[in-house]
Amino acid sequence: MIKTSIAVLLAVAAGTAVAQQPEFVAGMLSTVPSGYALASLADLQSADFLNQYNSVGINYVQPFDAGALCCVVSVQEGFASIGPSNSFSNYLQPFHNGVGACTSNTQPNGTTFGIPSFAPGPYEGMWISNLTSKEQAGFRVTGLTPSGANFNECGLSGAATTAIYRMIPPKYIVQIVGPGFPVPSGYAVATLADLLSVDFQTSYNTAGGVVMTASDTASYCCILEVSEGWVGYNDAAGVSPLGLFSESMEDVLCGVGQDRQLVYIGTSFDGPNTGTVFSTFNVSVTSLLGTFNHQNFTFCSTVNASQTLLKRVSTSKYIVQVVGTNYPAPPTSQYTVASIADVQSQDFLDFYNTNGG
Incomplete structure (x- = not known):
């Protein structure tokens, strides 16, 4: 435990938005994008997918191949369709602004789902410009390769198939934790040993920071916390509390409405080394990290929620x-x-x- 007698008044500061990692992306089935895994039918029926679909759509992170294309959307269980039954449904295809977006050598952004006018079925010619839970409930899958006049290329050897991918949950994240803000499913509050570990160093350095997830409260402590308490950078001159910085290293991130942003850890709030940003983690950094007492900070001593480092538990x-x-x-x-x-x-x-x- 690091002993300190400094006192800091922490006000809630507005953070500057930085690049967000989309939870869902599209690409080719043959090449899994780094940091993502093939989405499931349940993913397409989730609230997260609905929210992204209706706000920004699904961006392609790879261009469509130049050869034969099977334009039916794929997920883990097979080819995705929509309809009241497996025998009476339409295959889902990528659309953009109401027209098919499956074109060789293009890489569209903001795609949605649709069914061409030449595809007979209950949703023939429909563009799903705005997704609702009703359409999601109608999503289904089949492991059979689409066939027939409208899907000739799907049966060709080597035909490229389009697919939806979901971001693999990061091993470490920072999220607000406290009364009313529980630890999310699949994660546990990290320990100081986790923060100091080679595993965290590798994760942080490989990703270029740590992911900060949703913050929807304006009343929380902006100092980074682990299970043992707040974390500080401690040298002979004293303790500097840790916080979060934007990727530009110029803005302290402590605000509302920030979600899935890659951030750096640094000394954000007072202390002899304030303003130091750790673009990489190594033993020279971790050897000077430790926890300190909540009671030494005027503002944070009255706030029960903090920016907390979380570690993903086993899948x-x-x-x-x-x-x-x-x-x-x-x-x-x-x-x-x-x-x-x-x-x-x-x-x-x-x-x-x-x-x-």
Whole structure:
């Protein structure tokens, strides 16, 4: 524990917006974008997808290939469609401003879903310019390759297929935590040891910072916190509390409405080293980090919510996903294809029975 007697009055400051990482992007099924995994049907039916779809649409992070194109949107379980039943539905295709956007060598932004006028079915000729829960409930998938006059290229060997991807949850994030602001599912409050670890250094340096997620309250402490308390940079001159900086390193980020922004950690608030931004984390930085007492700060001593470092907890040990031609397996850093020995193991038996599937 670092001992300190300095006192800082922290006011809620407005942060300057920096680049946000979109939760959903589109690309080619054959090439998984870095930091993303193939989305599932449940992802397309989620509130997060609906919100992004209606606000900015889905950007392509890769151009359409120059060869044969299968323009039906793919997800983990197969090809996506919309309709009242599997036998009476229309395949979903990328649209932009009401017309099909599946064109070789283009990379459109703000795409939505639509069904061409030449595709018979319950939604023939419809552009879903604004997505509602009603349409989401009608989304379905099939593992069968689209066929027929409208989808000739889908059956061609080597045909490129378009797909929707969802951002892999970052291993470490910073989020407001306190009364009324719980730790999100899949994460736990990080410890000081986590912050000082080689694992965090690697994650921070590889990503170029740490992701700060949604903040929708104007009453919280802007000092970075871990499970043991607030974090400070401590040298012979004294303690400098840690906060967050924009990617430009010019703006202290402590405001409302900021979501999924990549930020740097630095000494934001007073102390002998205030204004120092850590563009990389290494042992020379971590060796001077420690926690200090809440009671030494006038403003933050009365506020129960703080910018808190969180660590992602383990993902599900076993999952089922379509894998094969045009359906790549998840990154090997996350999953590998199980063997028959895995399925017959006591470990799988215990996992299956404990989780109910």
